Amino acid sequence: MIELKPLSKFFDEKDLLDIIQCNSQDFAFVSGSLIQGMGNENSDLDVFVVTRDFDNVHHPTDIVYDENIKTTFDLINGITCDIEYWPLKVIEDLINQINDIDFDDTSIRTFNQIKIEGYSSGQLTSFLHRFIMGIPIANINLFNELKTKLNINNYLKLKTRIYVNIVDNDYYDIIGNTNKGDIETALILAREVIIKTIGAYVCFKGQSIDRDKWAYYNLRELAKENAEDKDLLKEVDKVLFFTNLNEESQLIDNVEDILFLINKIINKIGNENGGI
Numbered sequence: 620m621i622e623l624k625p626l627s628k629f630f631d632e633k634d635l636l637d638i639i640q641c642n643s644q645d646f647a648f649v650s651g652s653l654i655q656g657m658g659n660e661n662s663d664l665d666v667f668v669v670t671r672d673f674d675n676v677h678h679p680t681d682i683v684y685d686e687n688i689k690t691t692f693d694l695i696n697g698i699t700c701d702i703e704y705w706p707l708k709v710i711e712d713l714i715n716q717i718n719d720i721d722f723d724d725t726s727i728r729t730f731n732q733i734k735i736e737g738y739s740s741g742q743l744t745s746f747l748h749r750f751i752m753g754i755p756i757a758n759i760n761l762f763n764e765l766k767t768k769l770n771i772n773n774y775l776k777l778k779t780r781i782y783v784n785i786v787d788n789d790y791y792d793i794i795g796n797t798n799k800g801d802i803e804t805a806l807i808l809a810r811e812v813i814i815k816t817i818g819a820y821v822c823f824k825g826q827s828i829d830r831d832k833w834a835y836y837n838l839r840e841l842a843k844e845n846a847e848d849k850d851l852l853k854e855v856d857k858v859l860f861f862t863n864l865n866e867e868s869q870l871i872d873n874v875e876d877i878l879f880l881i882n883k884i885i886n887k888i889g890n891e892n893g894g895i
Contacts, residue, residue, distance in 0.1 A: 620632070621649060621654070621754060621756070623653045623654070623658075623664070623698070624653075624656040625652070625653055625656060625657070625658045625659055625660070625662065626653065626658075626660060626698075630649075630664065630695075630696065630698065631696075632649070632756040634695050634696060635647075635649070635666060635695060635700065635756060636756060636757060638693055638695070639666065639668050639702060639757075640668065640670070640676055640677065640704070641668050641670065641757045641758075642670075642672070643758065644670075644671045644672075644707075644758075645668060645669060645670040645671060645672075645707070645757065645758060645761075646668075646669050646755060646757055646758035646759075646761040646762045646765075647666065647667065647668045647669070647755070647756050647757040647758070648666075648667050648749075648750070648753035648754055648755045648756060648757075648762055649664060649665065649666055649667075649753060649754050649756055650665045650667065650749035650750070650752050650753035650754070651663065651664060651665030651701075651749065652833070653665075653698075654752065654753070654754060655752055657833060657836055663692075663698075663699045663700065663701040664698050664699070664700045664701070665700075665701050665703075665749060666700050666701065666702040666703070667702075667703050667704075667705060667746070667749060667750070667753065668702065668703070668704045668705070668757075669704075669705050669706075669707050669710050670704060670705070670706065670707060671706075671707045671708075673687075673689070673704060673705070673706035673707075676689050676704045687706070687709070687737040687738065688703055688704070688705060688738075688742070689703070689704040690702065690703050690704075705746065709735055709738070710746070710750075710765065711765070712735055713733060713735060713743055713746070713747065714765060714768055714769045716732070716733045716734075716735075717733065717747070717769060717770055717773050717774050717777070718768070718769070718770045718773060720732050720733075720773050720776075720777060722773075722776060722780075729777070729780045729781055729784050730781065730784070732777055733777070740781075744774075744777070744778060744781070744829065745829040747769070747774055747827075748778075748827045748828065748829035749829065750765075750766065750769075751766070751769070751771060751774070751827050752827060771827075774827070775822050775823075775825060775827060776822075778822040778827065778828075779819050779822040779823045779888065782815050782816070782818045782819035782822060783819050783885060783888065785815050786812055786815050786816050786819060786881065786885060787885075789808060789811070789812045789815075790812065790878070790881065792808060793805050793808050793809045793812065793874065793878060794878070796808065797871070797874055802867060802870045802871055802874065803870065805874050806864075806870050806873060806874050806877075809873075809874050809877040809878065809881075810859065810877065812877075812881060813855070813858065813859070813877050813880060813881055814831050814834050814835065815831060815834070816880075816881045816884050816885060817834040817835060817837075817838050817855065817884070818831055818834040819884070819885070819888060820838065820851070820884050820887075820888060821834055821837040821838055821841065823888045823891075824841055824848070826840075826841065835855070838851070838852055838855065839852060851884070854880055854883075855880070857876075858873060858876045858877050858880055862876070
């Protein structure tokens with residue numbers, strides 16, 4: 620039985636195994652916010668089947684094809700299941716690419732560190748996140764074998780770099796809009812960028828995330844165990860939630876405070892990580 624903490628219920632994986640196509644050479648796992656305890660009553664249960672015979676996958680319900688991922692949906696015991704089929708050879712290649720990353724080689728752009736034809740970098744890193752956080756339900760030995768093989772530290776460092784690169788690209792856009800006098804746009808962008816900055820910090824601290832909306836949640840969880848993270852959470856709360864924005868001068872002050880905090884977090888990541 621699999622516990623779905625946000626729903627205060629248990630899910631029998633046998634009900635899932637009865638409908639997915641997964642033979643003895645494949646493996647399957649469940650993942651997502653319901654598994655991690657972050658979801659809600661409207662969240663889906665994410666199911667992944669990694670198969671050697673991808674071309675012959677035929678699910679009982681309609682299959683949606685999206686860049687070499689076969690996706691379908693089923694309602695099981697009142698829970699919507701988002702089921703994805705992935706080729707095993709793609710996952711093995713992805714793990715090898717992650718393990719072989721040379722972070723000292725500056726000739727390769729961060730977004731090109733993992734490249735598999737037919738898949739975006741976002742799809743690949745999202746799968747890895749869900750794989751790392753997943754619970755196996757079929758062929759547990761193969762699941763564990765591949766998870767043990769994966770260099771999770773390399774994955775987290777890559778995710779940190781991806782976030783930092785995005786922050787760097789958007790940082791000067793905030794300044795440009797501020798200098799132009801478009802304070803509202805600068806503030807909207809600044810608030811988006813501080814969330815991505817928190818995402819970088821969370822990955823730097825060893826917690827995997829694949830969606831920006833979970834960045835704050837994970838920082839709050841880190842703050843429960845670490846005084847330094849608790850102080851950082853207070854600073855984030857101050858610029859996001861506990862500030863007056865009734866006048867233009869206060870908007871400008873908020874943008875500047877967010878920029879200061881972005882710099883502080885990115886510098887901390889760089890200094891403690893021996894350079895990003």
